[in-house]
Amino acid sequence: MPEPFEPRTYGDAIADVYDEWNADGPDGVAEAAADFLARCAGERGTALELGIGTGRIAIPLAARGIAVTGVDASPRMVERLRAKPGGAGLPVIVGDLADVPVSGSFDLVYIVASTLYCLTEQQTQVRALSLAAARLRPGGRLVVEAFVPDPSRFDRGQRVEARTADTDAVRLDVARHDPVTQTVFSQQIAITADGIRLYPVHLRYIWPAELDLMARLAGLDLVHRSGGWRGEPYTAASSGHVTVYQRPAP
Ligand SMILES: C[S@@+](CC[C@H](N)C(=O)[O-])C[C@H]1O[C@@H](n2cnc3c(N)ncnc32)[C@H](O)[C@@H]1O
Helix, strand or coil: CCCCCCCCHHHHHHHHHHHHHCCCCCCCHHHHHHHHHHHHHCCCCEEEEECCCCCCCHHHHHCCCCEEEEEECCHHHHHHHHCCCCCCCCCEEECCHHHCCCCCCEEEEEECCCHHHHCCCHHHHHHHHHHHHHCEEEEEEEEEEEECCCHHHCECCEEEEEEEECCCEEEEEEEEEECCCCEEEEEEEEEECCEEEEEEEEEECCCHHHHHHHHHHCCCEEEEEECCCCCCCCCCCCCEEEEEEECCCC
């Protein structure tokens, strides 16, 4: 019997290499994201990150004066966050983002790096967005960043990709796609002199128009969609999107 894929499975497996594999490049995308989110939260605003991980975005956002609270299912990711400068003081609830296990209200709730797709059923995604919307003050904003689905990546429901190939290591991505449920199960496979390590990912992607409908069901209005954190236009060629929704003010 294969091991069950739990909410903590992805994070616990990848925690040791997450920051190395997702290091901010010279284009400073994490800093751009923090600038964008700080503007959404407003001066000295409050923010809730669902799937805070190692604090890649939350720590630079907190450094801009925003009071950030996080939720994450993976104790190992949270350990990594705690070990970083500026990470120890951030309140983090270890739990399932499907339940949004937080009280209080926030100026901003955000979920980035396609983390909403970690909920692998449509009804769970709808419920999580409704619970997230309920944590917004009237007029508060929900920001979702995610990749734009591209089923053409798959050939007869599968894809194998060489992510890196060096003299002493390779990293492969082996994926299976089910277009009916919009789910992808993949393994990133790292092969080094120390052996083979598996990093499983299970996701359900959401079409942007589907996301807008989910947000509408949650009582949110679409404010703006761009193709990136620096306000790049969202076009048919965009591989990702940053979308801002708002809880209507009374
Ligand atoms: C792609 S990482 C993104 C981390 C961080 N937001 C960032 O931008 O670097 C996804 C994060 O969501 C967490 N996660 C996945 N499924 C979850 C769930 N059901 N409930 C809570 N956290 C979850 C993982 O542990 C991981 O830390």
